[in-house]
Amino acid sequence: MRRFVKGKQLSCANISNLLEGAKQRVSFSGVSDRKPLIMLGLPKGSLEESTKNLFAKAGWKITTSSRSYKPSIDDHELDGRFIRAQEVSRYVEHGFFDCGLTGYDWIQENQSDVVEVCDLIYSKASVLKSRWVLCVPEASDITKPEQLAGKRVATELVGTVKRYFESKGIKAEVEFSWGATEVKVPDLVDAIVDITETGSSLRANKLRIVDTLLETNTKFIANKASWADPAKRRKIETIALLLRGALEAETKVGLKMNLPQAALESVVKALPALRNPTISQLSNVDWVALETIIDESVAREIIPQLKALGAEGIVEYPLNKVVY
Numbered sequence: 001m002r003r004f005v006k007g008k009q010l011s012c013a014n015i016s017n018l019l020e021g022a023k024q025r026v027s028f029s030g031v032s033d034r035k036p037l038i039m040l041g042l043p044k045g046s047l048e049e050s051t052k053n054l055f056a057k058a059g060w061k062i063t064t065s066s067r068s069y070k071p072s073i074d075d076h077e078l079d080g081r082f083i084r085a086q087e088v089s090r091y092v093e094h095g096f097f098d099c100g101l102t103g104y105d106w107i108q109e110n111q112s113d114v115v116e117v118c119d120l121i122y123s124k125a126s127v128l129k130s131r132w133v134l135c136v137p138e139a140s141d142i143t144k145p146e147q148l149a150g151k152r153v154a155t156e157l158v159g160t161v162k163r164y165f166e167s168k169g170i171k172a173e174v175e176f177s178w179g180a181t182e183v184k185v186p187d188l189v190d191a192i193v194d195i196t197e198t199g200s201s202l203r204a205n206k207l208r209i210v211d212t213l214l215e216t217n218t219k220f221i222a223n224k225a226s227w228a229d230p231a232k233r234r235k236i237e238t239i240a241l242l243l244r245g246a247l248e249a250e251t252k253v254g255l256k257m258n259l260p261q262a263a264l265e266s267v268v269k270a271l272p273a274l275r276n277p278t279i280s281q282l283s284n285v286d287w288v289a290l291e292t293i294i295d296e297s298v299a300r301e302i303i304p305q306l307k308a309l310g311a312e313g314i315v316e317y318p319l320n321k322v323v324y
Helices: 012-023 048-058 085-094 104-110 158-167 200-204 224-228 230-249 261-270 296-308
Strands: 003-005 008-010 038-044 078-084 099-103 115-120 130-137 152-155 173-176 191-196 207-216 218-222 252-260 278-281 287-295 312-318
Touching: 038 048, 038 085, 038 230, 048 230, 078 085, 085 099, 085 104, 085 218, 099 104, 104 158, 104 207, 104 218, 115 224, 115 230, 152 158, 158 173, 158 207, 191 200, 191 207, 200 207, 218 224, 218 230, 224 230, 252 261, 252 296, 261 287, 261 296, 287 296, 296 312
Parallel strands: 038 078, 038 099, 152 173, 152 191
Antiparallel strands: 003 008, 099 218, 115 218, 130 191, 130 207, 252 287, 252 312, 278 287
């Protein structure tokens, strides 16, 4: 069956898509049938919202419905899927995704042969790196990995943990944990390897760290063939540049102010500027306007100092992106 809408012939599939879009209140106006340049792998789960927020600051609006793994991206060159971070590197390596975001830990666990484009240090709660740590109960007499020979260790990162013990010549039994790993010691296993940012969950469960296996953070990775394609590489590098700029901006603010020429030298010396500040002449030749970027944590200390040095009309404003 065929139908015509404004001179265009529509197939049954087109009609079905339009009806579904109407149900979901999604507009299909201006949507092209052209194949996207880049297929993007995005982490589903705890990192999903922070990833969407990061892309929004970088300039891309990603929207999803609660039941869908296929996002809508306001860039005709991009398509993507939300899947578990544990799987992203495998699908990037195999070419289903041209690029994607996943943890360094899962690249190592899967031993994926991919291009690591850049680090993106963010998580659902902070901008700190996370650690995979070997833990035992606080009351345990185990103080070093060698004491776990012949004992049972639970973890989600089975391959990495097995390689860790093998590298030390320790024969320990490593089993997969489906979650809630920290509650399994000492009743079910002798030790665990789990991920932590601050250590608060470990302390709450009365666990002690014996060793750190690896540090991890989110990485933007690319398929090797896609990286070798000039058009795809340009797009991937653009995404990386703007994502890094958005992350950099999270800890920075802009400052602008007016000040008398006589105070300019002392104000410039007081500013911990990202680069040399921008200085513009005002209509009054005895005054200038100054604009700069500083760490947000410094602003609360520096603004009173600037005021005391003669600055007026001081404005602090947030930033979306800072690109070096």
